[in-house]
Amino acid sequence: MTPPTAVIRHQRPEDLEALSEICLRTGHIGGDARELYRDHDLLPDLFLRPYVALEPDLVRVAEENGRVLGYIVGTADSTAFFRAFRERWLPTVADRHPPPDGPPGTPDEEMRDLLHHAERMLVPEIAALHPAHLHIDLLPGGQGRGLGRRLMEAYLAALRQRGVPGVHLGMDPRNERARAFYERMGFTLLRSPSGAGVIHLGLALDTGG
Ligand SMILES: CC(C)(COP(=O)(O)OP(=O)(O)OC[C@H]1O[C@@H](n2cnc3c(N)ncnc32)[C@H](O)[C@@H]1OP(=O)(O)O)[C@@H](O)C(=O)NCCC(=O)NCCS
DSSP: OOOTTEEEEEOOGGGHHHHHHHHHHTTBTTBOOTTTOSOTTHHHHHHTHHHHHHOGGGOEEEEETTEEEEEEEEESOHHHHHHHIIIIIHHHHTTTSOOOSSSOOSHHHHHHHHHHTGGGGOOHHHHHHOOEEEEEEEOGGGTTSSHHHHHHHHHHHHHHHTTOOEEEEEEOTTOHHHHHHHHHTTOEEOOOOOOTTOEEEEEEOOOOO
16 A cells, blocks of 8 residues: 555656656666666656656656655657657757767667657557557656556546547566556557567547547
8 A cells, every 4th residue: 555645746847857867767677777878868868858848747746755756757649749859859958869870789879869760659550549658667666556556547637638539658568567557557458560679558548528
């Protein structure tokens, strides 16, 4: 059971550093990615900060005794999000993370390449029926205590309020724990033409309409 001290709330500007740290510490198959990437800003600049900048009203944070333990971020409209990513987000970080000179050869280069082609993560067939997407991460100390469910329910409620018909996510199939969590939340495997290393799960939302 979650102690009553844990709260789910909207983000505040002062959360950004803690949220970035959580993104990095959960960024490799759900575990710590600090050893994998030399540049510790890469994962947050791809998977966290653009959402905070472009979709601030959808961010939800789990906090306990003044410490941020986790977050959920996302967008209601993935097509519009990746357009805004290119037009408004990428220019703010492109100098810090230049594209690799040739085919990516290291984990950092793979992420820098993805940053400059983030729309690769958009699968139009999936976004057509499930236009929203999300990323959810909790520090190890926050896991397995119902906070993931609470973050997800808060996020899904915000999507329903906006009349969004469905939500999807892309994940590393090796992350079995996350997959079990998503399935428990009602997500199912979507047929996905995307490349190796990513599977997509989706959930239709009843918006009461
Ligand atoms: C995946 C993650 C978000 C799940 O959040 P969580 O707080 O650990 O999950 P909860 O405790 O809220 O569990 C919610 C439900 O899922 C179920 N569940 C969670 N993990 C499970 C598992 N490994 N196997 C079976 N069921 C599981 C719980 O039993 C619970 O069911 P209930 O609410 O009906 O009793 C969290 O563990 C996490 O952040 N992991 C590291 C980062 C990560 O992998 N992020 C996802 C990247 S794709």
